[in-house]
């Protein structure tokens with residue numbers, strides 16, 4: 031009898047996949063069971079604090095660092111496990127790092143053509159095509175010292191793209207650029223990489239950069255991926271307190287669950303799934319706390335959506351540009367609460383105000 035095979039499309043095969051990558055240095059695990067998939071034309075950001083193992087992961091995929099365990103696949107084929115290893119230069123993986131180091135003695139054209147050595151392509155044509163893409167056709171004969179930081183970055187991108195890499199690994203490639211320049215270059219780079227259908231793995235420790243660039247974020251901590259998903263999902267459904275705190279300041283209300291309810295000075299919080307006696311932390315971002323006026327010592331009326339208001343006294347108020355940051359010392363425990371309010375809101379220190387916590391904006395975790 032003929033065996034039926036499942037319908038299978040090359041579209042379903044990740045361009046880049048890692049399975050359980052591990053690496054230790056001097057007996058210390060710095061990368062632990064990192065499994066990732068990046069589809070063609072997709073950008074995945076490895077996001078995490080300094081030292082969490084992002085660059086080591088990238089270096090193993092590039093082939094300049096050897097893993098202790100796990101495997102790396104490109105288009106469904108193993109290119110490296112603990113026994114078999116394709117050398118870095120044959121992986122067709124492009125690299126872009128913060129110190130992109132153009133060759134100072136070579137012209138823009140020669141820098142871009144450098145990536146084409148040994149390939150059967152017409153270098154003049156490919157260089158011309160790439161410089162047009164990055165908007166630097168008029169700088170073809172210039173030398174790196176004659177270019178701005180942003181222009182140099184674009185040459186580095188053209189050089190990395192020249193051999194048509196299937197995968198681009200980028201390690202904080204934009205952090206050397208000033209803020210205003212960075213946004214433009216980031217967007218342009220993304221557009222070009224998507225148009226070339228390149229799978230991109232980008233390392234960053236900046237949540238804003240990850241939110242801006244990524245189709246998917248892999249949040250890393252202590253060598254492990256703790257959460258993976260679309261930026262919206264990571265922001266809206268964080269796995270733990272640290273995942274919330276990575277994207278913004280946080281306020282924490284501590285309580286103990288009784289009958290699926292955590293009583294707090296802000297009213298009761300419904301805690302399904304938490305057992306009686308569980309200590310919980312209710313976490314809320316500063317932009318989601320609501321502020322109400324004192325109304326002669328009486329705060330706003332309690333509601334189901336916002337619970338009861340708790341009174342605090344302003345200790346500090348700062349205008350931050352598009353919003354104001356106000357700090358409160360809370361009456362019930364003297365703890366500090368941070369609240370951001372759009373536009374200009376600068377109450378005087380000492381002024382009493384009332385804070386409420388929208389129930390649909392807070393996260394409840396076991397303490």
Ligand SMILES: Nc1ncnc2c1ncn2[C@@H]1O[C@H](COP(=O)(O)OP(=O)(O)OP(=O)(O)O)[C@@H](O)[C@H]1O
Pocket residue numbers: 055056060078079080081082083084085086087235
């Ligand atoms: N060759 C090495 N020898 C020993 N320890 C190393 C080596 N390379 C990296 N480490 C250690 O491994 C850990 C992870 O480093 P890695 O560079 O991967 O982190 P990272 O998340 O990229 O940090 P950053 O954002 O600061 O670059 C760090 O504690 C680092 O000191």
